[in-house]
Amino acid sequence: MTLFTVREAWTLIHGIFFGGGFLLAFTGGLALLYNLKAELLTTAGARRHVRWLKLATLVMAGLTWLAVLSGTYISYPWYRAAPPEGVVDLASYPRSYLMADPDLAFWHTFGMEWKEHIAWFAPMLATAVAFVVWRYGGHLARDSRLCWALIVLFVLAFAAAGIAGLLGALVTKAAPVL
Amino acid sequence: MVERKQERIPNGPAAAAILSAGVGSAIIGLMTTGAIISAGLKSALNWWSPAGPLTGKTSVGVIAWLVTWIVLHVLWKDKDVPLVRVLVVMLVLLALGVLLTFPPVFEALE
Numbered sequence: 001m002t003l004f005t006v007r008e009a010w011t012l013i014h015g016i017f018f019g020g021g022f023l024l025a026f027t028g029g030l031a032l033l034y035n036l037k038a039e040l041l042t043t044a045g046a047r048r049h050v051r052w053l054k055l056a057t058l059v060m061a062g063l064t065w066l067a068v069l070s071g072t073y074i075s076y077p078w079y080r081a082a083p084p085e086g087v088v089d090l091a092s093y094p095r096s097y098l099m100a101d102p103d104l105a106f107w108h109t110f111g112m113e114w115k116e117h118i119a120w121f122a123p124m125l126a127t128a129v130a131f132v133v134w135r136y137g138g139h140l141a142r143d144s145r146l147c148w149a150l151i152v153l154f155v156l157a158f159a160a161a162g163i164a165g166l167l168g169a170l171v172t173k174a175a176p177v178l
Numbered sequence: 179m180v181e182r183k184q185e186r187i188p189n190g191p192a193a194a195a196i197l198s199a200g201v202g203s204a205i206i207g208l209m210t211t212g213a214i215i216s217a218g219l220k221s222a223l224n225w226w227s228p229a230g231p232l233t234g235k236t237s238v239g240v241i242a243w244l245v246t247w248i249v250l251h252v253l254w255k256d257k258d259v260p261l262v263r264v265l266v267v268m269l270v271l272l273a274l275g276v277l278l279t280f281p282p283v284f285e286a287l288e
Contacts, residue, residue, distance in 0.1 A: 110281045121203045
C-alpha cells in the first residue's frame with residue numbers, strides 16, 4: 001500500500017515542513033525580538049537571548065527559501081502541466097482540472113495566481129531580518145527603532161507566507177497534486 | 179543590565195537590507211503585471227518551460243533585490259540613514275508589489 005505518491009509527499013514537505021516550520025520559527029522569533037530590550041535583560045541573558053534570536057531568524061529565512069524554491073521548481077510544474085491530447089480525466093492536471101470547471105476556476109485565477117507570486121516576498125523580507133539580527137546582535141537591545149523596523153518586516157514576511165500558505169492549502173483541497 | 183558602553187554600529191547596512199527587500203517585491207509585481215500587458219515580456223520571462231514565466235518574474239525580482247542590496251550596502255555601510263523614511267519607502271514598494279501581483283488588478287489590464 002502506498003501512503004503517498006511522490007508528488008503528494010513533496011507537496012507535504014513544501015507545505016507542512018517548510019511552510020509550517022516557517023510559521024513556528026516566526027512565532028518564536030517574534031517573541032524573542034519583541035522582548036529584546038536592554039532594560040529587561042542581564043548581559044548574560046541578552047547574549048543567550050540573541051543566540052536564540054539568531055537561530056530563529058536563520059531557520060525562518062532558510063525555510064522560506066526552501067518553501068518557495070520547492071514550490072516553484074518541484075510542485076508547480078506538476079500543477080501546471082498540460083494534459084496530453086485526448087485525455088479526459090484531468091485529475092492529474094490540477095490547473096486544467098480547475099479551469100475546466102467554472103465553479104472551481106477561481107482557485108486558479110485568483111488562488112494560485114496570487115499565491116505563486118506573493119510567496120516570493122517572504123524570503124526576501126525574512127532574509128533582511130536575519131541579516132540585521134546577525135549583523136547587529138546585542139546592539140538591537142539598545143536600538144528600539146531598528147528593533148521595531150525588524151518587527152514590521154517580520155510580521156510582513158509572516159503575512160506574505162500566511163496568504164500563500166492559506167491559498168496553497170485551499171487550492172490543494174480543490175485540486176490535489178496527485 | 180546589558181553593557182551600555184559598546185560602540186554604536188551605523189544603521190546603514192540594516193537600512194540597505196530593509197529597503198532592498200521592498201525593491202525586490204516591487205520588481206516581482208512589475209514583472210507580473212508586465213507579463214500580462216506584454217506577450218513579449220511574458221515570453222522573455224519563460225526561463226524554464228515546466229514552471230513557465232514564474233521562473234523569470236521571480237528570478238528578475240531576486241536579482242534586483244540582491245543587486246540593490248549590494249549597492250546600497252556599499253553606499254551606506256559606514257553611514258546613519260533616516261530609518262523611518264527608509265521603512266516608509268520599503269512599505270510603499272511592498273504595497274506596490276502586493277497590488278501588482280493581486281489578480282483582480284492585473285486581470286483588469288489584460
